[in-house]
Amino acid sequence: xxxxxxxxxxxxxxxxxxxxxxxxxxxxxxxxxxxxxxxxxxxxxxxxxxxxxxxxxxxxxxxxxxxxxxxxxxxxxxxxxxxxxxxxxxxxxxxxxxxxxxxxxxxxxxxxxxxxxxxxxxxxxxxxxxxxxxxxxxxxxxxxxxxxxxxxxxxxxxxxxxxxxxxxxxxxxxxxxxxxxxxxxxxxxxxxxxxxxxxxxxxxxxxxxxxxxxxxxxxxxxxxxxxxxxxxxxxxxxxxxxxxxxxxxxxxxxxxxxxxxxxxxxxxxxxxxxxxxxxxxxxxxxxxxxxxxxxxxxxxxxxxxxxxxxxxxxxxxxxxxxxxxxxxxxxxxxxxxxxxxxxxxxxxxxxxxxxxxxxxxxxxxxxxxxxxxxxxxxxxxxxxxxxxxxxxxxxxxxxxxxxxxxxxxxxxxxxxxxxxxx
Numbered sequence: 001x002x003x004x005x006x007x008x009x010x011x012x013x014x015x016x017x018x019x020x021x022x023x024x025x026x027x028x029x030x031x032x033x034x035x036x037x038x039x040x041x042x043x044x045x046x047x048x049x050x051x052x053x054x055x056x057x058x059x060x061x062x063x064x065x066x067x068x069x070x071x072x073x074x075x076x077x078x079x080x081x082x083x084x085x086x087x088x089x090x091x092x093x094x095x096x097x098x099x100x101x102x103x104x105x106x107x108x109x110x111x112x113x114x115x116x117x118x119x120x121x122x123x124x125x126x127x128x129x130x131x132x133x134x135x136x137x138x139x140x141x142x143x144x145x146x147x148x149x150x151x152x153x154x155x156x157x158x159x160x161x162x163x164x165x166x167x168x169x170x171x172x173x174x175x176x177x178x179x180x181x182x183x184x185x186x187x188x189x190x191x192x193x194x195x196x197x198x199x200x201x202x203x204x205x206x207x208x209x210x211x212x213x214x215x216x217x218x219x220x221x222x223x224x225x226x227x228x229x230x231x232x233x234x235x236x237x238x239x240x241x242x243x244x245x246x247x248x249x250x251x252x253x254x255x256x257x258x259x260x261x262x263x264x265x266x267x268x269x270x271x272x273x274x275x276x277x278x279x280x281x282x283x284x285x286x287x288x289x290x291x292x293x294x295x296x297x298x299x300x301x302x303x304x305x306x307x308x309x310x311x312x313x314x315x316x317x318x319x320x321x322x323x324x325x326x327x328x329x330x331x332x333x334x335x336x337x338x339x340x341x342x343x344x345x346x347x348x349x350x351x352x353x354x355x356x357x358x359x360x361x362x363x364x365x366x367x368x369x370x371x372x373x374x375x376x377x378x379x380x381x382x383x384x385x386x387x388x389x390x391x392x393x394x395x396x397x398x399x400x401x402x403x404x405x406x407x408x409x410x411x412x413x414x415x416x417x418x419x420x421x422x
Contacts, residue, residue: 003154003415005352011148012408019407020127020400022046023140024120027129031102036080036166039102039136043083043164046143050150052085052162059166059177067180069371071171071330082174083164084183087146093157093418097188097378098146098410099175099368100139101168104131105392112394128397133386137398138191138406139164141385145410158418161185168368171329175368176375184376187342187417189410190369191384193391196402198350199382200343201254202363203262204290204333204370208303209283210235211323212271216280225278226316229271232282234314235307235322239264239286242306250291254338254362261364262289292335292362300326332370334380342379342417349412353405364388383409 022042031039040056047054059077064070083102089095107117107130115121117130127137142162149156161183165174192199212232217225243264255261264286271282290299304324310317336343338360350358365388369380385402 003152003412005412007152008148008411009408011151012144012404012411015144015147016404019140019144019403020122022143023127023132023136023403024122026136026140027120027127027132028118030118031104031131032106033074033103033167033170034080036102040081040083040164043102043139047083047085047162050085050143050147052087055084055086055181056081057181059173064173064177064180067176069176069332069375070173071328072167072173073328074167074170074173077166080166082166082177084178085162087156087160089156089159089418091157092421094187094420094422095158095161095185096414096417097161097163097183097185097372098142099163099165099188099190099372100135100142101166101174101368102136102139102164103166103169104134104136105169108394114395122400125401126397126399128395130396132396133193133398134391134396135192135384135386137386137403138193138384141191141403141406141410144404144407145414148407148411149414154415156414156418158186158422160414160418165368172331172368172371175371179371179375185378186422188369188372188378188380189346189413190367190380190382191406192367192382193386193388194363194382194384195387196383196385196406197359197361198343198346199361199363200336200338200340201252201292202334202367202369202382203292203365204294204296205287205329205331205366206290206296206299206326207285207287207328207330209285209325209327210307211325212282212284213320214278214280214282217278219276219278222278225280228279228282231316232269232271232284234310235284236266238306238310238313239266242303246302252293252362254360257361258364261362262291264288290333292333294333296330296332331366332374334367334370334373336373336379336381340379341420342381345416346381346383346409346413349409349416352412353409
Protein backbone atom coordinates (compact mmCIF):
# COMPACT_ATOMS: atom_id res chain seq x y z
CA UNK A 1 0.00 0.00 0.00
CA UNK A 2 1.26 3.47 -0.81
CA UNK A 3 0.39 6.95 0.40
CA UNK A 4 1.17 10.07 -1.57
CA UNK A 5 4.50 11.36 -0.32
CA UNK A 6 3.39 14.98 0.00
CA UNK A 7 0.61 13.98 2.41
CA UNK A 8 3.09 12.35 4.80
CA UNK A 9 5.41 15.34 4.51
CA UNK A 10 2.54 17.67 5.28
CA UNK A 11 1.42 15.60 8.28
CA UNK A 12 4.95 15.73 9.71
CA UNK A 13 5.34 19.46 8.99
CA UNK A 14 2.08 20.28 10.78
CA UNK A 15 3.45 18.75 13.99
CA UNK A 16 6.91 20.31 14.07
CA UNK A 17 6.23 22.81 16.83
CA UNK A 18 4.44 20.20 18.95
CA UNK A 19 7.28 17.69 18.45
CA UNK A 20 9.95 20.18 19.48
CA UNK A 21 8.03 20.93 22.67
CA UNK A 22 7.66 17.19 23.31
CA UNK A 23 11.38 16.56 22.86
CA UNK A 24 12.20 19.48 25.13
CA UNK A 25 10.07 17.92 27.86
CA UNK A 26 11.84 14.58 27.40
CA UNK A 27 15.31 16.13 27.56
CA UNK A 28 14.40 18.19 30.61
CA UNK A 29 13.77 14.95 32.48
CA UNK A 30 17.09 13.72 33.85
CA UNK A 31 16.56 10.04 33.06
CA UNK A 32 19.90 8.64 34.13
CA UNK A 33 19.97 5.07 35.38
CA UNK A 34 17.55 4.65 38.28
CA UNK A 35 15.73 7.90 37.49
CA UNK A 36 13.80 7.01 34.34
CA UNK A 37 10.26 7.43 35.71
CA UNK A 38 9.81 11.13 34.91
CA UNK A 39 10.71 10.74 31.25
CA UNK A 40 8.60 7.60 30.98
CA UNK A 41 5.63 9.59 32.29
CA UNK A 42 6.06 11.98 29.36
CA UNK A 43 6.14 8.99 26.99
CA UNK A 44 3.04 7.45 28.58
CA UNK A 45 1.11 10.71 28.20
CA UNK A 46 2.00 10.85 24.50
CA UNK A 47 1.09 7.20 23.89
CA UNK A 48 -2.29 7.70 25.53
CA UNK A 49 -2.90 10.71 23.28
CA UNK A 50 -2.18 8.48 20.29
CA UNK A 51 -4.68 5.88 21.51
CA UNK A 52 -2.16 3.11 21.99
CA UNK A 53 -2.88 0.01 24.01
CA UNK A 54 -0.44 0.50 26.89
CA UNK A 55 1.57 -1.99 28.87
CA UNK A 56 3.48 -0.40 31.76
CA UNK A 57 5.44 -2.63 34.11
CA UNK A 58 8.41 -2.72 36.45
CA UNK A 59 11.02 -5.33 35.57
CA UNK A 60 11.17 -8.29 37.91
CA UNK A 61 14.82 -9.27 38.03
CA UNK A 62 13.96 -12.88 38.84
CA UNK A 63 12.12 -13.18 35.53
CA UNK A 64 15.07 -12.12 33.37
CA UNK A 65 18.28 -12.92 35.25
CA UNK A 66 18.31 -16.58 34.12
CA UNK A 67 18.43 -15.55 30.46
CA UNK A 68 21.90 -16.01 28.91
CA UNK A 69 21.82 -12.43 27.56
CA UNK A 70 21.16 -10.86 30.96
CA UNK A 71 24.05 -8.74 32.24
CA UNK A 72 23.04 -6.18 34.82
CA UNK A 73 24.30 -5.20 38.26
CA UNK A 74 21.11 -3.29 39.08
CA UNK A 75 19.37 -5.06 41.93
CA UNK A 76 15.90 -3.60 41.52
CA UNK A 77 13.88 -1.56 39.04
CA UNK A 78 11.10 -0.35 41.33
CA UNK A 79 9.51 2.92 40.28
CA UNK A 80 11.10 3.00 36.83
CA UNK A 81 8.90 1.09 34.39
CA UNK A 82 9.25 -0.21 30.88
CA UNK A 83 6.59 1.16 28.52
CA UNK A 84 5.10 -0.53 25.46
CA UNK A 85 2.35 0.98 23.31
CA UNK A 86 0.62 -1.16 20.69
CA UNK A 87 -1.39 -0.12 17.64
CA UNK A 88 -3.11 -3.32 16.57
CA UNK A 89 -3.31 -4.03 12.87
CA UNK A 90 -6.32 -5.39 11.05
CA UNK A 91 -4.48 -8.64 10.32
CA UNK A 92 -2.47 -10.24 7.55
CA UNK A 93 0.39 -7.74 7.48
CA UNK A 94 3.91 -7.67 8.88
CA UNK A 95 4.28 -6.49 12.45
CA UNK A 96 6.91 -3.98 13.50
CA UNK A 97 8.76 -3.14 16.72
CA UNK A 98 9.92 0.46 17.11
CA UNK A 99 12.40 0.33 19.97
CA UNK A 100 13.86 3.32 21.79
CA UNK A 101 15.64 3.60 25.14
CA UNK A 102 14.78 6.30 27.65
CA UNK A 103 17.90 6.10 29.85
CA UNK A 104 20.77 8.51 29.31
CA UNK A 105 24.36 8.61 30.51
CA UNK A 106 25.31 11.11 33.25
CA UNK A 107 25.94 14.70 32.20
CA UNK A 108 29.52 14.77 33.53
CA UNK A 109 31.14 18.06 34.56
CA UNK A 110 28.48 20.72 34.06
CA UNK A 111 31.20 23.34 33.63
CA UNK A 112 31.89 21.78 30.23
CA UNK A 113 28.36 22.60 29.07
CA UNK A 114 27.50 25.99 27.58
CA UNK A 115 24.00 25.68 29.10
CA UNK A 116 22.30 23.43 31.63
CA UNK A 117 22.60 19.83 30.31
CA UNK A 118 18.85 19.38 30.77
CA UNK A 119 17.75 22.71 29.33
CA UNK A 120 16.35 21.45 26.03
CA UNK A 121 17.22 24.84 24.54
CA UNK A 122 16.70 25.35 20.81
CA UNK A 123 19.26 27.39 18.91
CA UNK A 124 20.16 27.57 15.22
CA UNK A 125 18.00 24.60 14.32
CA UNK A 126 19.40 22.32 17.03
CA UNK A 127 17.96 21.14 20.34
CA UNK A 128 20.52 20.80 23.14
CA UNK A 129 20.70 18.60 26.21
CA UNK A 130 21.75 15.22 27.51
CA UNK A 131 19.90 12.51 25.60
CA UNK A 132 18.85 14.77 22.73
CA UNK A 133 20.82 12.71 20.19
CA UNK A 134 21.16 9.48 22.23
CA UNK A 135 18.36 8.79 21.80
CA UNK A 136 15.36 10.85 22.82
CA UNK A 137 15.44 12.57 19.43
CA UNK A 138 15.10 9.16 17.80
CA UNK A 139 12.22 8.26 20.08
CA UNK A 140 10.49 11.54 19.21
CA UNK A 141 10.88 10.68 15.51
CA UNK A 142 9.21 7.30 16.08
CA UNK A 143 6.20 8.83 17.79
CA UNK A 144 5.94 11.60 15.19
CA UNK A 145 5.94 8.98 12.43
CA UNK A 146 3.18 7.02 14.16
CA UNK A 147 1.15 10.20 14.68
CA UNK A 148 1.56 11.20 11.03
CA UNK A 149 0.29 7.81 9.84
CA UNK A 150 -2.65 7.98 12.21
CA UNK A 151 -3.60 11.48 11.10
CA UNK A 152 -3.92 10.28 7.50
CA UNK A 153 -6.29 7.49 8.50
CA UNK A 154 -4.13 4.89 6.78
CA UNK A 155 -5.18 1.35 7.78
CA UNK A 156 -2.37 -0.97 8.83
CA UNK A 157 -2.64 -4.73 8.48
CA UNK A 158 0.32 -5.43 10.76
CA UNK A 159 0.63 -4.21 14.34
CA UNK A 160 3.04 -1.49 15.44
CA UNK A 161 4.73 -2.14 18.80
CA UNK A 162 6.36 0.99 20.20
CA UNK A 163 8.82 0.36 23.05
CA UNK A 164 10.39 2.84 25.46
CA UNK A 165 12.79 0.75 27.52
CA UNK A 166 15.10 1.40 30.44
CA UNK A 167 18.65 0.16 31.07
CA UNK A 168 19.99 0.12 27.49
CA UNK A 169 23.14 2.03 28.43
CA UNK A 170 23.99 -0.66 30.97
CA UNK A 171 23.38 -3.82 28.97
CA UNK A 172 19.83 -4.04 27.64
CA UNK A 173 17.75 -5.41 30.52
CA UNK A 174 14.74 -3.33 29.42
CA UNK A 175 14.58 -4.75 25.90
CA UNK A 176 15.28 -8.25 27.22
CA UNK A 177 12.36 -7.89 29.64
CA UNK A 178 10.08 -6.81 26.79
CA UNK A 179 11.19 -9.83 24.76
CA UNK A 180 10.58 -12.15 27.70
CA UNK A 181 7.13 -10.58 28.07
CA UNK A 182 6.27 -11.83 24.59
CA UNK A 183 6.81 -8.82 22.36
CA UNK A 184 8.09 -10.10 19.02
CA UNK A 185 7.53 -8.93 15.45
CA UNK A 186 8.44 -9.47 11.81
CA UNK A 187 10.91 -6.60 11.92
CA UNK A 188 12.33 -3.91 14.16
CA UNK A 189 13.76 -0.40 13.83
CA UNK A 190 16.01 1.13 16.50
CA UNK A 191 16.53 4.89 15.95
CA UNK A 192 19.96 5.28 17.50
CA UNK A 193 22.01 8.28 16.26
CA UNK A 194 23.26 6.92 12.91
CA UNK A 195 23.36 10.34 11.20
CA UNK A 196 20.59 8.90 9.04
CA UNK A 197 22.75 6.07 7.76
CA UNK A 198 21.21 2.59 7.78
CA UNK A 199 22.98 -0.05 9.85
CA UNK A 200 22.00 -3.66 9.08
CA UNK A 201 24.84 -4.90 11.30
CA UNK A 202 25.75 -3.90 14.86
CA UNK A 203 28.92 -4.47 16.76
CA UNK A 204 28.56 -6.20 20.12
CA UNK A 205 30.72 -5.51 23.15
CA UNK A 206 31.72 -6.80 26.57
CA UNK A 207 33.15 -5.14 29.66
CA UNK A 208 36.17 -6.67 31.33
CA UNK A 209 38.17 -6.08 34.51
CA UNK A 210 41.84 -7.10 34.70
CA UNK A 211 43.78 -7.54 37.94
CA UNK A 212 47.50 -7.02 37.31
CA UNK A 213 49.83 -8.04 40.11
CA UNK A 214 53.14 -6.61 41.33
CA UNK A 215 55.24 -6.73 44.51
CA UNK A 216 55.17 -3.90 47.01
CA UNK A 217 58.31 -2.21 48.29
CA UNK A 218 59.50 1.14 49.61
CA UNK A 219 59.77 3.75 46.91
CA UNK A 220 63.34 4.51 47.93
CA UNK A 221 64.33 0.96 47.08
CA UNK A 222 61.81 0.35 44.34
CA UNK A 223 64.18 -2.14 42.73
CA UNK A 224 63.21 -4.53 45.54
CA UNK A 225 59.63 -4.53 44.31
CA UNK A 226 57.75 -5.00 41.05
CA UNK A 227 55.48 -2.17 40.00
CA UNK A 228 51.95 -3.25 39.11
CA UNK A 229 51.67 0.00 37.14
CA UNK A 230 54.65 -0.92 34.98
CA UNK A 231 53.13 -4.35 34.46
CA UNK A 232 49.82 -2.71 33.56
CA UNK A 233 51.62 -0.79 30.80
CA UNK A 234 52.79 -4.13 29.39
CA UNK A 235 49.24 -5.46 29.57
CA UNK A 236 47.86 -2.40 27.77
CA UNK A 237 50.47 -2.77 25.03
CA UNK A 238 49.35 -6.38 24.57
CA UNK A 239 45.72 -5.21 24.32
CA UNK A 240 46.73 -2.74 21.60
CA UNK A 241 48.41 -5.57 19.70
CA UNK A 242 45.32 -7.74 20.05
CA UNK A 243 43.14 -4.90 18.78
CA UNK A 244 45.40 -4.49 15.74
CA UNK A 245 45.42 -8.23 15.02
CA UNK A 246 41.65 -8.54 15.32
CA UNK A 247 41.01 -5.57 13.05
CA UNK A 248 43.50 -6.76 10.44
CA UNK A 249 41.17 -9.73 9.90
CA UNK A 250 38.06 -7.63 9.25
CA UNK A 251 37.04 -7.81 5.60
CA UNK A 252 33.35 -6.87 5.75
CA UNK A 253 32.82 -4.01 3.24
CA UNK A 254 30.30 -2.37 5.56
CA UNK A 255 33.22 -1.57 7.89
CA UNK A 256 35.52 -0.07 5.26
CA UNK A 257 34.87 3.52 6.39
CA UNK A 258 35.22 2.78 10.10
CA UNK A 259 38.83 3.31 11.32
CA UNK A 260 38.66 0.70 14.08
CA UNK A 261 35.77 -1.75 13.49
CA UNK A 262 36.45 -3.77 16.66
CA UNK A 263 37.97 -1.46 19.29
CA UNK A 264 39.39 -2.43 22.65
CA UNK A 265 38.91 0.54 24.92
CA UNK A 266 40.58 1.10 28.29
CA UNK A 267 38.09 3.13 30.28
CA UNK A 268 39.44 3.03 33.82
CA UNK A 269 42.72 2.32 35.62
CA UNK A 270 43.42 2.35 39.35
CA UNK A 271 46.57 1.47 41.26
CA UNK A 272 48.59 2.39 44.31
CA UNK A 273 47.81 3.87 47.70
CA UNK A 274 50.94 5.86 48.55
CA UNK A 275 53.43 7.91 46.46
CA UNK A 276 56.42 6.39 48.25
CA UNK A 277 55.32 2.78 47.81
CA UNK A 278 55.63 0.42 44.86
CA UNK A 279 52.05 -0.62 44.01
CA UNK A 280 51.32 -4.33 44.18
CA UNK A 281 47.99 -4.32 42.28
CA UNK A 282 46.61 -2.45 39.27
CA UNK A 283 43.03 -2.73 38.05
CA UNK A 284 42.21 -2.12 34.39
CA UNK A 285 38.61 -1.89 33.22
CA UNK A 286 37.62 -1.75 29.59
CA UNK A 287 35.46 -2.89 26.74
CA UNK A 288 36.13 -5.17 23.77
CA UNK A 289 34.14 -5.01 20.54
CA UNK A 290 32.54 -8.14 19.09
CA UNK A 291 31.95 -8.43 15.35
CA UNK A 292 28.51 -9.29 13.94
CA UNK A 293 30.06 -12.55 12.65
CA UNK A 294 31.49 -13.49 16.08
CA UNK A 295 30.12 -15.04 19.25
CA UNK A 296 30.88 -13.82 22.74
CA UNK A 297 32.60 -17.01 23.87
CA UNK A 298 35.19 -17.04 21.09
CA UNK A 299 36.09 -13.39 21.75
CA UNK A 300 36.43 -14.12 25.46
CA UNK A 301 38.84 -16.95 24.65
CA UNK A 302 40.86 -14.75 22.32
CA UNK A 303 41.38 -12.12 25.02
CA UNK A 304 42.25 -14.76 27.62
CA UNK A 305 44.78 -16.33 25.24
CA UNK A 306 46.36 -12.96 24.46
CA UNK A 307 46.85 -12.22 28.15
CA UNK A 308 48.27 -15.72 28.66
CA UNK A 309 50.94 -14.91 26.06
CA UNK A 310 52.36 -12.26 28.39
CA UNK A 311 54.50 -14.93 30.06
CA UNK A 312 56.46 -15.13 26.80
CA UNK A 313 57.28 -11.43 27.16
CA UNK A 314 58.00 -11.32 30.89
CA UNK A 315 58.48 -14.37 33.11
CA UNK A 316 56.75 -12.47 35.94
CA UNK A 317 53.42 -13.22 34.27
CA UNK A 318 54.17 -16.96 34.34
CA UNK A 319 53.90 -17.03 38.13
CA UNK A 320 51.52 -14.07 38.40
CA UNK A 321 49.03 -14.32 35.52
CA UNK A 322 46.58 -11.51 34.88
CA UNK A 323 43.20 -12.27 36.40
CA UNK A 324 40.22 -11.47 34.19
CA UNK A 325 36.63 -10.83 35.21
CA UNK A 326 33.71 -10.25 32.84
CA UNK A 327 31.34 -7.81 34.48
CA UNK A 328 28.66 -5.21 33.83
CA UNK A 329 27.36 -4.39 30.38
CA UNK A 330 27.28 -6.89 27.53
CA UNK A 331 25.72 -6.12 24.17
CA UNK A 332 24.99 -8.89 21.69
CA UNK A 333 26.13 -8.29 18.10
CA UNK A 334 23.50 -8.24 15.37
CA UNK A 335 23.62 -8.98 11.67
CA UNK A 336 21.21 -8.64 8.77
CA UNK A 337 22.05 -8.98 5.09
CA UNK A 338 21.87 -5.62 3.26
CA UNK A 339 19.53 -7.23 0.73
CA UNK A 340 16.93 -8.19 3.35
CA UNK A 341 13.40 -6.85 2.65
CA UNK A 342 13.54 -4.75 5.84
CA UNK A 343 16.65 -2.91 4.59
CA UNK A 344 15.31 -2.69 1.03
CA UNK A 345 11.98 -1.19 2.12
CA UNK A 346 13.64 1.29 4.47
CA UNK A 347 16.13 2.27 1.75
CA UNK A 348 13.33 2.86 -0.75
CA UNK A 349 11.50 5.15 1.68
CA UNK A 350 14.74 7.01 2.40
CA UNK A 351 15.28 7.62 -1.30
CA UNK A 352 11.72 8.88 -1.77
CA UNK A 353 12.24 11.52 0.92
CA UNK A 354 15.90 12.47 0.41
CA UNK A 355 16.22 11.86 -3.35
CA UNK A 356 19.54 10.03 -2.83
CA UNK A 357 20.46 6.50 -1.89
CA UNK A 358 21.10 5.96 1.82
CA UNK A 359 24.54 5.11 3.15
CA UNK A 360 24.59 1.48 4.31
CA UNK A 361 27.21 0.78 6.98
CA UNK A 362 27.86 -1.35 10.04
CA UNK A 363 27.35 0.11 13.48
CA UNK A 364 30.60 0.82 15.36
CA UNK A 365 28.83 0.41 18.69
CA UNK A 366 26.37 -1.91 20.38
CA UNK A 367 22.60 -1.55 20.53
CA UNK A 368 19.68 -3.55 21.85
CA UNK A 369 19.29 -4.93 18.33
CA UNK A 370 21.35 -8.02 19.11
CA UNK A 371 18.92 -8.99 21.86
CA UNK A 372 16.04 -8.90 19.38
CA UNK A 373 17.84 -10.61 16.49
CA UNK A 374 19.78 -13.26 18.42
CA UNK A 375 17.14 -13.69 21.10
CA UNK A 376 14.11 -14.07 18.85
CA UNK A 377 15.26 -14.05 15.23
CA UNK A 378 13.76 -10.60 14.59
CA UNK A 379 15.30 -8.72 11.62
CA UNK A 380 16.67 -5.41 12.94
CA UNK A 381 17.79 -2.20 11.25
CA UNK A 382 19.35 0.69 13.16
CA UNK A 383 18.42 4.05 11.67
CA UNK A 384 17.83 7.44 13.21
CA UNK A 385 18.63 11.13 13.49
CA UNK A 386 21.51 12.45 15.56
CA UNK A 387 25.22 11.73 15.41
CA UNK A 388 27.42 9.43 17.45
CA UNK A 389 30.08 12.12 17.80
CA UNK A 390 27.78 14.15 20.06
CA UNK A 391 26.42 11.25 22.12
CA UNK A 392 27.78 11.13 25.69
CA UNK A 393 29.62 14.45 25.13
CA UNK A 394 29.11 17.90 26.63
CA UNK A 395 26.74 20.12 24.64
CA UNK A 396 25.01 17.07 23.16
CA UNK A 397 22.48 18.21 20.56
CA UNK A 398 20.42 17.08 17.60
CA UNK A 399 19.66 18.74 14.27
CA UNK A 400 15.88 19.09 14.27
CA UNK A 401 15.59 18.90 10.49
CA UNK A 402 17.08 15.39 10.62
CA UNK A 403 14.50 14.40 13.23
CA UNK A 404 11.68 15.50 10.93
CA UNK A 405 13.19 13.84 7.87
CA UNK A 406 13.62 10.61 9.84
CA UNK A 407 9.98 10.75 10.92
CA UNK A 408 8.86 11.24 7.33
CA UNK A 409 10.93 8.26 6.20
CA UNK A 410 9.71 6.10 9.06
CA UNK A 411 6.07 7.03 8.47
CA UNK A 412 6.32 5.85 4.88
CA UNK A 413 8.15 2.74 6.01
CA UNK A 414 5.44 1.88 8.58
CA UNK A 415 2.76 2.07 5.90
CA UNK A 416 4.73 -0.06 3.43
CA UNK A 417 6.06 -2.65 5.88
CA UNK A 418 2.91 -3.21 7.91
CA UNK A 419 0.82 -3.70 4.79
CA UNK A 420 3.16 -6.29 3.25
CA UNK A 421 1.72 -9.82 3.49
CA UNK A 422 3.26 -12.06 6.12
